[in-house]
Every structure is written in structure tokens, then in C-alpha cells.
Amino acid sequence: MGTPVTVIVGASHAGVQVAASLRDLDYPGEVVLIGDETHLPYHRPPLSKSLLHPHDAEGQVLRPASFYAQKRIGLRLSSGVDAIEPGERRVRLRDGETIGFDTLVLATGARARRIPIAGADRPNVLTLRALGDAVALSQRLAQARDVVVLGAGMIGLEFAAVAAAGGRNTTVIDTTERPLLRAVSVEMASYLKDLHEAHGVRFLFDNGIARIEGKGRAERVVTLDGQEIQADLVLIAAGVLPNVELAAEAGLAVDNGIVVDANLQTSAPGIYAVGDCAAFVAADGRRLRIESVQNATDQARCVAAAIVGRPEPYAKAPWFWSDQYTAKLQIAGLWTGYDRAIRRDTADGSGFALYLFAGDRLVCVEAINATADHVAARKILGEGIALTPMDVQTPGFDPKAHMRQRAA
Amino acid sequence: MPQINYVDHSGTCTPIMVPLGDSVMEGAVANGVEGIVAECGGSAMCATCHVYVDPTFSALLPEMGEVEDTMLDLAASERHDNSRLSCQIRVTEALDGLVVRMPESQI
Numbered sequence: 001m002g003t004p005v006t007v008i009v010g011a012s013h014a015g016v017q018v019a020a021s022l023r024d025l026d027y028p029g030e031v032v033l034i035g036d037e038t039h040l041p042y043h044r045p046p047l048s049k050s051l052l053h054p055h056d057a058e059g060q061v062l063r064p065a066s067f068y069a070q071k072r073i074g075l076r077l078s079s080g081v082d083a084i085e086p087g088e089r090r091v092r093l094r095d096g097e098t099i100g101f102d103t104l105v106l107a108t109g110a111r112a113r114r115i116p117i118a119g120a121d122r123p124n125v126l127t128l129r130a131l132g133d134a135v136a137l138s139q140r141l142a143q144a145r146d147v148v149v150l151g152a153g154m155i156g157l158e159f160a161a162v163a164a165a166g167g168r169n170t171t172v173i174d175t176t177e178r179p180l181l182r183a184v185s186v187e188m189a190s191y192l193k194d195l196h197e198a199h200g201v202r203f204l205f206d207n208g209i210a211r212i213e214g215k216g217r218a219e220r221v222v223t224l225d226g227q228e229i230q231a232d233l234v235l236i237a238a239g240v241l242p243n244v245e246l247a248a249e250a251g252l253a254v255d256n257g258i259v260v261d262a263n264l265q266t267s268a269p270g271i272y273a274v275g276d277c278a279a280f281v282a283a284d285g286r287r288l289r290i291e292s293v294q295n296a297t298d299q300a301r302c303v304a305a306a307i308v309g310r311p312e313p314y315a316k317a318p319w320f321w322s323d324q325y326t327a328k329l330q331i332a333g334l335w336t337g338y339d340r341a342i343r344r345d346t347a348d349g350s351g352f353a354l355y356l357f358a359g360d361r362l363v364c365v366e367a368i369n370a371t372a373d374h375v376a377a378r379k380i381l382g383e384g385i386a387l388t389p390m391d392v393q394t395p396g397f398d399p400k401a402h403m404r405q406r407a408a
Numbered sequence: 409m410p411q412i413n414y415v416d417h418s419g420t421c422t423p424i425m426v427p428l429g430d431s432v433m434e435g436a437v438a439n440g441v442e443g444i445v446a447e448c449g450g451s452a453m454c455a456t457c458h459v460y461v462d463p464t465f466s467a468l469l470p471e472m473g474e475v476e477d478t479m480l481d482l483a484a485s486e487r488h489d490n491s492r493l494s495c496q497i498r499v500t501e502a503l504d505g506l507v508v509r510m511p512e513s514q515i
Binding site: 043045046060061063064066067070293297301319321323328330371372374375378379400 | 437438439440447448449450451453474475478479481482515
């Protein structure tokens with residue numbers, strides 16, 4: 001038997017972490033990490049936050065080039081995979097080269113959803129997913145006066161915050177009735193909507209874009225209900241689609257993501273999927289896909305452990321963050337299924353947290369400028385420490401004290 | 409450029425010249441210093457860039473913010489009085505020669 005080979009398709013947060021963790025765990029084989037972008041793998045969250053302030057077209061690298069060499073990680077950038085051939089246990093690259101594997105990890109991520117809108121092919125109509133998108137967007141933003149964002153999800157709102165804070169007339173249009181329908185509770189969405197409106201953002205809910213008009217470039221947007229809105233920059237932030245095509249064509253099970261079992265293995269033995277593209281079963285039994293750094297890196301570590309023969313079911317409590325204006329939103333857990341939100345204000349009044357319960361069970365804590373609540377929630381949810389609605393409502397409730405007392 | 413000395417858990421020191429204004433975390437990551445993970449990229453969300461600052465430099469450091477103070481409670485290795493998140497320490501001339509020790513584990 002020769003040296004085992006692990007091939008990782010996709011070189012962003014998840015893929016890079018699989019490679020790094022394999023080396024941390026003394027994996028004896030070859031590690032090949034295939035990415036289709038030209039840049040060294042980089043941090044994605046800043047693309048919709050600080051990177052929109054144009055200062056660094058290189059982005060913020062996850063690791064320097066020397067890291068991959070030192071760790072004997074065969075990083076192949078600008079190199080797309082055309083096909084997986086599970087029977088032959090090899091992948092075929094775009095240029096025809098084949099690479100054999102013993103273990104394959106799909107970290108193919110997701111791509112911005114494109115909506116078939118007349119006029120969406122104008123040069124000042126953009127999406128935001130990759131470093132190049134962020135650079136283009138920041139250049140356009142510098143020249144823009146009237147910004148229209150389609151989609152009130154996390155990316156749409158983060159971009160709207162940057163645009164509005166920079167003095168642009170900013171309109172956010174969404175087909176649903178509120179912002180962040182997938183990401184936060186009704187109560188938190190309401191707070192964030194007010195926050196944006198206080199900064200001058202105009203929202204149009206239960207609405208959409210019928211067409212984009214202008215001579216050569218977008219000059220205005222016509223909404224579904226016939227309003228005309230001036231626009232010299234349009235961001236389509238209508239969510240993402242998981243990159244499942246390679247897996248589907250190879251005959252792997254796919255259902256809003258690449259279907260994986262408790263150990264993040266796909267329907268084909270020895271082939272795993274992690275990160276944005278992986279549809280896994282959460283602790284509560286639901287199958288879901290999570291688009292976050294935490295999910296990408298924790299799943300990557302889980303798979304690396306499985307590859308070196310130490311499989312453990314994936315069971316990490318999710319967490320997320322977002323920066324909008326001076327509000328730092330920190331989320332621990334998943335909000336869906338809650339039936340009760342209890343608000344706790346920080347002692348100095350500068351922040352608050354929403355404790356979301358399903359019955360008596362804490363499912364999520366959404367914090368605004370309330371890091372203590374977030375940190376405690378990560379411990380409480382991650383370690384299964386009991387916390388009841390009564391606890392939170394007790395005058396003088398201190399989340400960190402609760403966490404320490406119960407953890408001890 | 410100020411020199412920052414990164415000492416790993418086994419005691420090996422890696423001196424790095426870090427540009428003014430960069431964080432101590434960025435200096436480590438850009439040069440592939442192991443022992444600082446910085447999973448969240450400097451957003452003070454993950455506590456995987458935890459370091460122990462040599463006490464002789466304590467007075468020269470920026471004051472710890474509440475977010476950092478709280479996030480340190482999530483650090484994988486034990487928190488001490490000289491614990492900091494290296495993403496929150498910007499390099500200044502005064503920090504030339506700074507010694508930071510990295511914990512046994514960041515995850």
C-alpha cells in the first residue's frame with residue numbers, strides 16, 4: 001500500500017481547516033487542496049464589512065503561502081474540479097489531469113443566487129461572495145449616490161449599513177415581510193430594521209425588482225408594485241445556492257446541499273462534505289445547512305478527526321456574528337422553533353440580549369453589544385448547562401455567573 | 409519595525425518584525441507562527457489568538473476592552489492575569505521587544 005491521499009475540493013475556511021487539522025492530527029498521507037480562485041485562501045466575513053472600505057485588494061489571508069509548504073499541503077489555486085469519479089477514486093480537473101484519492105472532502109461552498117431580472121446584466125448590478133466581488137463593489141460604492149439592495153439577509157444588511165453610513169441613499173427591497181427571515185428572531189429583526197431606518201435606510205418589504213432600467217448601466221430600479229427608484233449601484237443579495245453539482249453528477253445524495261450523515265460522510269464511503277455545501281442533521285434532528293465560519297471550521301475539524309480514524313458525530317453549538325453601524329450582533333444557537341423571547345438589558349444600558357426559549361428549553365441567544373450574554377450562551381448551549389426562563393427573569397440575573405456556577 | 413517575540417508552549421521563541429499598526433495576531437498569522445489560530449480573523453469572536461503577555465510590558469498595552477475581557481472566558485487554555493487576545497493589541501514603537509507566550513491549546 002502506498003501513501004494515502006486526501007483530496008479536498010474547495011479552499012476557503014472549511015477546506016483550509018480540513019488540511020490544517022489533518023496535519024495537526026499527524027495524518028501521514030498526502031493532502032491536496034484544490035481551489036478555483038487565484039488568491040491565497042482568505043477570510044470571507046470582512047468582504048461585507050471592513051473590506052468594503054477600500055484599502056486592501058489582497059484581502060486578509062487565512063494563512064501565508066509558507067504555511068502550506070511547511071505543512072506539506074499541496075495547494076492548487078486557479079484549478080477547478082470538473083468531475084468526481086467515485087468508482088475510480090479520482091477527481092478530474094478542468095485541464096484533464098486526474099488526481100487519485102483515498103479520501104475526498106467536498107468543501108465546495110456556495111455561490112450568490114442570481115435572479116432572472118431584466119437588466120441585471122448591467123455593469124453596476126453586482127453580487128457579493130468572493131474577494132473580487134468585494135473589490136468591485138467597494139470601487140462602485142465610492143462613486144455611487146443611490147444604492148439599491150435586493151435582499152434583506154445578512155449580506156444585504158451589512159452592505160446597506162456600509163452604504164448608509166457612507167451617506168448613500170440606500171433602499172433595501174425584500175420579497176418577505178421582514179429582514180433576516182432566515183437568520184434571526186422576529187424581535188431581533190424588528191430592532192435591526194429600526195436601527196437601519198434610524199440611519200436613513202428605506203425598506204420595501206413584500207416587494208421585489210421587476211426590472212432594472214438605464215442606458216448601458218443601471219439608472220433606476222422598477223419594483224414589483226411599479227415604484228421607480230433611482231439607482232447607480234444595485235446589489236443582488238438574494239441568498240446563496242450550495243455548490244452541489246459535482247456531488248450530484250457523481251451520484252451522491254443531494255438535498256439542498258450535499259447530504260451527509262452524523263460523521264459528515266456523504267452517501268459514498270470515504271467522501272465527506274463540510275461547510276456551506278453540507279446538509280447535515282442538527283442536534284434536534286432537522287436537516288440543515290449553515291453558512292458560517294464556525295460551522296465551516298468545526299465541521300472541518302470533525303472530518304479531519306474521522307479521516308485519521310477518530311470519528312465522532314458532529315455536534316457543535318452554532319455561533320454567528322455581524323457588524324452593522326456600531327451594533328455588534330452575536331448569535332449563539334439557532335433561533336427557529338422558539339416561542340418566547342426574554343430580553344435582558346446590560347447593566348449600563350448599552351446593549352441587550354434576547355434569550356429565546358422553546359418551552360423551557362433555551363435554543364438561542366441573540367445579543368447586541370452584549371458580549372457577556374453571548375459568551376455565556378455559547379458555554380450554556382455548548383455544554384448543555386440548564387437555564388430556564390425563570391433564571392433569566394430573576395432580578396440581577398448575571399449570565400456569566402450562571403455559566404460559572406453551573407459549569408463548576 | 410518593532411520586534412515581537414512569540415514564545416511557543418515548549419519555550420521556543422520566534423522573533424518577528426511586525427509593521428506598526430498591525431495587531432500582534434496579524435504579525436503571527438502573516439508569518440505562519442503556530443500557536444495563534446485567529447479563526448475569526450480579528451473580530452474578537454473566537455478567542456483563538458489568546459496569549460500571555462510578559463508582565464514587564466503590561467503597562468504599555470492598550471487597556472482591555474469589555475468585549476475582549478469577556479471573550480477571554482471562552483479561551484481553550486486557562487486564563488491568567490496577563491491573558492490577552494492578540495488581535496486586540498496594535499503594535500506601537502513602545503512595544504518593540506514585546507514577549508508573548510502562547511498557550512498549550514487554542515481550540
